[in-house]
Amino acid sequence: MIVDGSEGSLKQFLRTLPPVDQVGAEGRAAMLATRSIKTTSKNWAIDLAIRMVDLTTLEGADTPGKVRALCAKAVRPDPSDPTVPSVGAICVYNDMVKIARTELDNNGGQNIPVAAVSTAFPSGRASMEVKIRDTKDALENGAAEIDMVIDRGAFLSGRLGEVFDEIKAIKEVCGERAHLKVILETGELVTLDNVRKASYLAMLAGADFIKTSTGKVAPAATAPVVLVMLEAVRDYYKETGIRIGVKPAGGIRTTKDAMKQLVLVNETAGPEWLTPSLFRIGASALLNDLLMQRMKMRDGYYASPNYVTLD
């Protein structure tokens, strides 16, 4: 699976990938959604899902106060129950990275990484120079994970070399300092064939994670899309021995949604991917629903929503 990064070699390689049959992929995803997760397996999966959450705020209205509150929540999602694990990461815009890092460090969240959305998120419509500067800025402020967007315009017009080069350049900026998550924005790529091709393109260019969406475009992390991406990392591992992570983001709001994601992982990429270092869920509202369900499993009844903290 060696490509030299030239336009020609990429095109040639991506053409060798088997096509995706959309009806079949949707059927498989729908079948897996019927799995019934109860009792002990649900307890286990809820805690795993909490550890996989990239707790996210990506709003124009974000303030230092909002970000600090989110950090406190990330460290101790349920202040009344110390057995609840911390989340996987905090995900914010670049200018909030430093605030988040400091807040986490001062409040027992030293092990929680801060992920920054860089490269002119969410559209990616900026010059390469700006994108590199954007990424460096995030790293300098303490980001340990970079969530970059690909240039969907370049991908859709067939300039695959450009997409590849951008990912490669950002990966070089990240170096050993940060994990690189590559956002495909599958809602703009539209077809599952494109999702498969973009997944391979990102993996070949050096992505540590492939991520579905920015959360700003619908549809986002649909089950068939995540299925195809999980197949891609599974097959890539078989060819190269390297395990790439997957991060669905956008539209995963309930415990039930999260359980479906974990079933998809379990029966597609395999149980090796059921760890926060290889599977993350980009979400904000999801965490509270996980906490509510966790209380329900523990106490046997649903508590008032007021027992779960806002942000």
Add this chain to the structure above:
Amino acid sequence: MNERQVSKFEYAPAPESTSIVNIKSEYGLFINGKFIAPKAGKRFVTINPATEEVLSKVAYADLADVNLAVNAARSAFTKTWSKMPPAERGKYLFRIARILQERAREFAVLETLDNGKPIRESRDTDIPLAAAHFFYHAGWADKLSHAGMGANPKPIGVVGQIIPWNFPLLMLAWKIAPALATGNTVVLKPAETTPLTALLFAEVCQQAGLPAGVVNIITGDGVTGSHLVNHPGIDKIAFTGSTGVGKAIARAIADTNKSATLELGGKAANIVFEDAAIDEAVEGIVNGIFFNQGHVCCAGSRLLVQENVQDEVIEKLKRRMSLIRIGNPLDKNTDLGAINSAAQLARIREISDSGDLEGAERWSPECELPKAGFWYPPTIFTGVSQSHRIARDEIFGPVLSVLTFRTPQEAIEKANNTPYGLSAGVWSDKGSRILWTAQRLRAGVIWTNTFNKFDATSPFGGYKESGWGREGGRHGLAGYLKAGN
């Protein structure tokens, strides 16, 4: 890369509750709108094949009982059903369809208990399709002048129907819905090992207020079936089952006025071309042969895979097979349930063992089979050639024979080289290749980039020794009508 400790996502048991079904300790025969004791008082047990526990005792119908049932059907045909305005007949069918939907969970649980199939399949496939079949045919009842049988087609009369154990309620629906819509009355015999949903359906007939004698359900074995076939009061036989029994029925009615529709065996080729969507094709292969434990007449039991993608397909297929969850059929996460009977298990073993003897290579994923009940692991044989018995005989179990081909022409020749011709599958991303292939396959149903999909509007039936006639769709009506002027 360091191998981490991998924690497994074990799905805890998620069994469907059986409290919704009320299985009686014994059942009579449903004749003339009532449950009556068999004349000779004989009964036999029906068991849960997943546990071997006895579920109930059902009546054994002998000749005297068959006489009663046929007479009841004749009387209902002459006096009531054939004279009823067609729209009125349709109302009864709509009512039955709605009751099936309302009682769907009860039917699904009972089907799984008596048959051994996973609750996911009885819940999501068998029962919804059975209801859909009644809805579809309810709509036909007053539109038969458009059935292609002339302006005023007539019902045939009293129909004897014999159904198999693989899809008990669904096969009942395939038989009873078109017969009733077209104005016939029926005597139906469910399979010996799976009578319970048919008897529950008899209760539905009562609940729907269906006139007495229009549907009669008699339980028994092959002897009961032959009494029905040979009964002079029967105008037509509709049978689904093995090709051997189908031939016997054809012989038995040869010098009578009886007509027949026969849905018989199959050994379907599932053809995977090099340009197929491989991941989805693998899903289709799994669905084709492991759906309903492979107890499917149209199962894709012969995989024909293009030689240059064989390794990739087989590797992915094995990986996917190792994810199949085998066990308690009532568990909502079970993918593969129990084999329906000890006799069928013996047959699967016998034919599969011939694959070992003839030199094919057997593979099954590691899996623990329950101690009680009848179980067979999902199995594939690679290195199979056309002359092997496992490539020719219908196994009717979760056993797939893998053959290869080099060119599309060779795929067609191998696919058609069988006495059967019920179904086939084609996997390719190329439209022209799909059409080229489908035109040349001699099979009644051809699925492209999918498998085992059924719909009441689509005719189902076979070429060659896979049967006579079609069921479902407009074509299926022809088997229950005489051309009118």
